[in-house]
Amino acid sequence: MDRPRRPTSADVAARAGVSRSTVSYVLSGSTQHSFPQATRDRVLLAAAELGYTPHAAARALRRGTSGVVLLVLADVPIGANLGSMLAEMTTAVAATGRSLVTWTGGVGPTLRETLAHLDPVVVLTMAPLAPAEADAVGNAGIPLVAMPYAGSATQTVGPAAPSRGELQVGALQLQHLAAHGHRRVAVLTVAEPRLALFAHGRVEGVRRAALDLGLDQPPVLALGEPDDAAVEAVAQALTGWVRGPAPVTALCCYNDLYAAVALAAAARCGLRVPQDLSVAGIDDDPLGRFLAPPLTTIRFDFRDTARAVVEQVAAVLEGAPLPPPGPSSQVLRVVERASVGPPPAR
Amino acid sequence: MDRPRRPTSADVAARAGVSRSTVSYVLSGSTQHSFPQATRDRVLLAAAELGYTPHAAARALRRGTSGVVLLVLADVPIGANLGSMLAEMTTAVAATGRSLVTWTGGVGPTLRETLAHLDPVVVLTMAPLAPAEADAVGNAGIPLVAMPYAGSATQTVGPAAPSRGELQVGALQLQHLAAHGHRRVAVLTVAEPRLALFAHGRVEGVRRAALDLGLDQPPVLALGEPDDAAVEAVAQALTGWVRGPAPVTALCCYNDLYAAVALAAAARCGLRVPQDLSVAGIDDDPLGRFLAPPLTTIRFDFRDTARAVVEQVAAVLEGAPLPPPGPSSQVLRVVERASVGPPPAR
DNA sequence: ACGTGTCAGTGAATCGTGTGACTACGCTAG
DNA sequence: CTAGCGTAGTCACACGATTCACTGACACGT
Incomplete structure (x- = not known):
């Protein structure tokens, strides 16, 4: 029961009557090379007809980067406002040509496995990571960025270090x-x-x-x-x-x-x-x-935070070494309603 | 400002005084080859010392599968019970040697980009996908599985097809x-x-x-x-x-x-x-x-659903062609409290 | 005729891992 | 002496996309 093999760039090249290099140049829209419109069209047509999609792993291997940003969430319910931050961050990350996905770790499975599967370019974390998990990220050579809310990306000591x-x-x-x-x-x-x-x-x-x-x-x-x-x-x-x-x-x-x-x-x-x-x-x-x-x-x-975080991620990927955790005070706001008033007179 | 290059299996091989093949065989615990304990130890030690982690993209390229399961969530808040289902599914998927990550699509960024970055082995979806997005999944040759709740994985026609x-x-x-x-x-x-x-x-x-x-x-x-x-x-x-x-x-x-x-x-x-x-x-x-x-x-x-979905995913990856959307009736339950009673007598 | 420049396109190396085919060696049975 | 076998390990290719370096072919100015 084998699925029909997915088309590769070689298939596209054969169909368009050009070399793989040409396919790559045309499809990536490189400005290094210029190709006559006719050739370009042939390649694009062939790719469309075959439904060609570049193989992510191969591309990542060659480029040296996967373009995946992994957000590690704690095993807790995601409220409405956290949810909208998530959506906002997803679009913001997408605008930088990368993709944001989240992993809801919990206790059982190890983060290590997931890192091995995804090879993210950076790991974002909402809450401080356990030392073992932080080590896993560090060993894989992946920068670890804490959301402003978390304060620090890894627990300093014991389970008693609050964010x-x-x-x-x-x-x-x-x-x-x-x-x-x-x-x-x-x-x-x-x-x-x-x-x-x-x-x-x-x-x-x-x-x-x-x-x-x-x-x-x-x-x-x-x-x-x-x-x-x-x-x-x-x-x-x-x-x-x-x-x-x-x-x-x-x-x-x-x-x-x-x-x-x-x-x-x-x-x-x-x-x-x-x-x-x-x-x-x-x-x-x-x-x-x-x-x-x-x-x-x-x-x-959280929504105000999304952009800031994404900028931080971009900065880290440019090579900035260790961005200090940004001020998180503006993230918190008292919403005054009726359940709080002055204390009863005695 | 270049990060120190991450160690590859070649580095481990050099350090252990063996060939890359040996490193690969030892680390993957293959039963095809048997190596004396001494050699095995040298390799393991070298790998540990260097903090070697296999390159995910290279491995995925060679194996032909990324081991990533992508769950597409609608751009809506994730309630407490959905959150715990997520955690449950994550562990269940991890038990099959794969990793579950979620993507909160929303409207802006295209699913296509994310697919290109991740190359998931299967896409799970909570709500029916728009035709364009479903096509993107199909073109990439990725099986698309609908959660029982969604009913069908793709909208049949127009925006008016409810799940x-x-x-x-x-x-x-x-x-x-x-x-x-x-x-x-x-x-x-x-x-x-x-x-x-x-x-x-x-x-x-x-x-x-x-x-x-x-x-x-x-x-x-x-x-x-x-x-x-x-x-x-x-x-x-x-x-x-x-x-x-x-x-x-x-x-x-x-x-x-x-x-x-x-x-x-x-x-x-x-x-x-x-x-x-x-x-x-x-x-x-x-x-x-x-x-x-x-x-x-x-x-x-949702929690009862998690295991069923994961089993379905496994089945699809074994080659089962199209699992019919399972019965979702048991997923819904009336929680009776005081806000509903008999209508007023007239 | 010659040097220079541009266009159109290709060849081949590269990324890091996994694995089937293969070698080299020592030992034993016939 | 040699065929056979098990052990210990290596070689080299494949996976698929990207990209540097390169080739012909042609045009232009002198």
């Missing part, structure tokens, strides 16, 4: 609440191991910002699956937190989903949002604005 | 409402051109199911951006629909986001959900269960 973006988003969340007058907040985070790195970074960002502002270190509650049991758990924690002499007046949530859990829990406790309790999310999930009350959140404005 | 999955999901939505006793429903869809194919399929699914069940054809409202204006528009339409002798008692929404818009609009009109109006979404957005009331929705259970 810059995570730290900043946590800090921004707390700063926004502090600006509204909150002095005592709590953190709602997630326990799932897959998300540990993200979660830890965000919590750590809140902690450090609290430290900087001279606030108490916030109590932290880690949740499992976001289900009814989680709502119950949060409700229970809330009743404890809002009692006592120094009650918690605001909640930093891991993302908008967990903020929704918090809203449900607050409703169950009879706490009004934001009068009794302010709630801040992260991610600007499109659904957030239709919650009751509409959710104040922090948005990653 | 099977879309039709089914719309039908399922209406059937569920009909099972609850609703006789007159309305449809809330989306006007964005990017989503036109999806939107049209879902609406069409609802329409045909209504026809089959002998119900009236539902009125349709197409919304722009899901914002406050959209809420207003829906509220206005609702007041019209629920008046009169045969009032609308349920809403089929394009997805959970638009269902949330509907909930907000219903609240504004003073309509209670589900007592006065039932609302059904699509996608099982994780946030849906935390809306008030929790949203009844339809879930694409």
